[in-house]
Amino acid sequence: MKKRDFLAASAASATMLPAHLLAQQTASNLRTPALLTVTGAIGKGNRGALDPALDQMMAKQKIKFDRAFVFDFAAITALAKTEIKPTLEYDNKPHKLSGPLLSEVARAAGAPADAVRLLLRAVDGYNVVISLADAQKYRFIVATHLDGQPMPLGGLGPLWAIYDADRHADMAAKPVAERFGLCPWGLYHIELQQA
Numbered sequence: 001m002k003k004r005d006f007l008a009a010s011a012a013s014a015t016m017l018p019a020h021l022l023a024q025q026t027a028s029n030l031r032t033p034a035l036l037t038v039t040g041a042i043g044k045g046n047r048g049a050l051d052p053a054l055d056q057m058m059a060k061q062k063i064k065f066d067r068a069f070v071f072d073f074a075a076i077t078a079l080a081k082t083e084i085k086p087t088l089e090y091d092n093k094p095h096k097l098s099g100p101l102l103s104e105v106a107r108a109a110g111a112p113a114d115a116v117r118l119l120l121r122a123v124d125g126y127n128v129v130i131s132l133a134d135a136q137k138y139r140f141i142v143a144t145h146l147d148g149q150p151m152p153l154g155g156l157g158p159l160w161a162i163y164d165a166d167r168h169a170d171m172a173a174k175p176v177a178e179r180f181g182l183c184p185w186g187l188y189h190i191e192l193q194q195a
Contacts, residue, residue: 034070035158036105036142040119040192043110045069061125063189069109073144073158079104082141084164089177094166096147102140102161103132111192119191120161122184123153129193130182138163138171142187156185 034047037058045067052059079100087094100108106115111132118135121127130140143160144150151157165171165179172179 030070030072031074032072034072036071036076036188036190038069038071038106038109038190038192039063039065039067040190041112041115041194042067042069042192045110057123058189061121061189063121063191071105071108073150076100076105076142076159077144079108082139084139084141084143084162084167086162086164086166086179087176089180092176097141097143097145097160097162099141099144099159102135102142105142106132106135106190106192109190109192112194114194115192116195117193119189119193120182120184120187121189121191123186123188126184126186128182128184134182138168140183151185153186159187160185161187 037047047068047070049066050058050064050068055063076099081098082101083096083098085094085096102118106118115132117129117131119127119129134140140161140163143156143162144158146156146160151160160183162180162183162185163171165174165176
């Protein structure tokens, strides 16, 4: 390995936080506004209960919680990154998406071993339920970047739960427009559910 490549790899790995260190982060010490709120069967959390007056979108979408784990952009990108290159339904072209595995985000929020489902909710209210087993099988990621650039709100981001449908025969057999029904873009809330 060349020295330059070694130094770049070392710097990149130094910026990734292990899940147990991320779990020590509190909502008050996030560097930027929270982008993703994880509720339900989580660990101790890093923020308190829903405030119906200040958490307007969540209240209007009938979300309730006593505690949550929130991630800002820095916290979510501090998790180990996975890259995928699915053919997207919007332009029928392959695009590079990167971000942490959805299962790792759940683990960083303190998901218990018996967590079985994830309710994924987008800013427009679109929501889907996916089993944790399927999230792991299909290697869903919480994409933060599209073709090397952060995804903007108003586009497909800033977060998108997605997988590489091209790499799974059962999904690749479907028309492209039918592969991403379980992939809410504009993801902002995950509820972890137990059996």
